[in-house]
Amino acid sequence: MSYGVTPAGFVRPTMAEILDAIEQSNVAIFGSGLIQTAASPMGQWNGLRAEQIMMSWERTEEVYQSYDPRQAEGVPLDRLAALRLLARQPGETDASLSLAITNAGVANTRDADFYRSVLNVSGVTWARIYVNDADEEDDNGMSPHSVSLAAIGGDDEALALVARRYIVPGITSFGNTRVETEIDGYCRSIMIHRPVEVPTKLELDIRKWADAGGCPPDPTSAIAATLVANLSDANRPRNGVTLTKHIMSQALCDKPNVEVVAGRGAKNAGTVAALPLAFGFNEIPLITLANVTLHVVD
Known part of the structure; x- marks a missing residue:
């Protein structure tokens, strides 16, 4: 079996394998x-040698992992992110940051880093x-060959300084x-x-039922809180969006025993x-719990 750096990552022998190799070497001599x-x-001497060898393998693996974003953890992973001009988001897990560093599964790496x-x-x-x-203006009114940072x-x-790094001249x-x-003096x-x-008002007609285990559905207030949470902050619908019943259903996808039957909405008052x-490209919905009403229907 191969040990060390392999196509499957870093592989180190077990204590039993190290001890067996030492014993076989002694028999040969x-x-x-x-x-x-x-x-x-x-x-006892074999055990001492095996322990020292195992410690050496562990240190070697730690060094390897500290430079492999797929296996590094904690502070070493943060250092690797800094080399890519990235930083850990508040509360972000090692797994999420590792994917951001390697851009695994991302088609447009430029925009992902931006x-x-x-x-x-x-x-x-x-x-x-x-x-x-x-070569022509798009549906959002953006001019040809342009990039827009909405925030x-x-x-x-x-x-603007961040945008300048990613939007090249021309x-x-x-x-x-x-x-x-x-x-550096260049404007x-x-x-x-x-x-x-x-501010956006939403009224939804929902149907809810007990799940397969016979457990009752969440209270309507909890369902409304989930809806708002999934339509807020980083998850909020984009500017220029058209709110639909389908979007409302997606926001409640983690409530499998809740169905959105119909939806109504309005801007402001x-x-x-x-x-x-529908919202214009200069508009973005602001959905709060105070402006959400759920009606349970049969």
């Missing part, structure tokens, strides 16, 4: 009559990167807020997009009407 029981002097860098800006609670690679929270200049930055940046105007938060409810 001194003959099969050598007494190597655990209580014998040679057996997005994480934006989230690292103090005060940012939500962000989205939009790209229009076409809520954070300092304008801090966001590509237009699209937005509704102009920020002047200067790096550049960056546009960032600041969507307006629109307007009169609710049947979904869908």
Whole structure:
């Protein structure tokens, strides 16, 4: 069996395998009559040697893992992230940070790194990167060959400096807020997009039932809290979204015994009407528990 760095990662021998290798080596040198029981002097010497060898393997594995983002943990993983200009998000697990470092399963690594860098800006609670690679204006009104950073929270200049790192000269930055940046004496105007938060009322008709184990469904208040949590902060619908019954159902996907039968909504203090409810690219829904009403139907 191969030990050390292998295609499957770092593999180290077990204590039993190390001890067996030592005993076999001794037999080859001194003959099969050598007494190597655990209580014998040679057996105790073998155990001491095996322990030292095992400690050496463990130290070697720690060094390897500290430079492998798929296996590093804690502070060593944070150091590897810093080499990629990334940082751990508040409460982020090692597994999530490791995926961000390696960009596993990410098709557009540039935008993924851009997005994480934006989230690292103090005060940012939500962000989205939009790209229009076409030769004509897109449905959001973005100009051809442009990139838009939309964000809520954070300092304008801090966001613009991040955008400047990822939006190369010649590509237009699209937005509704102009920020002047200067790096090493070189000035550049960056546009960032600041969507307006629109208080949104929601009324949903839901049906709920006991689960397969006979347990009753959650109280309606708990279901409403789940809905709001899954439509807020980093999970909130994007600017320019059209709220639909399907989006409401997705927000309650972790409640398998709850069905959204129908939905109504309104902006600000307007009169609710049947979904869908469309928002402009300069708007983003603000959904709070106080503006959500659930009706349980049969």
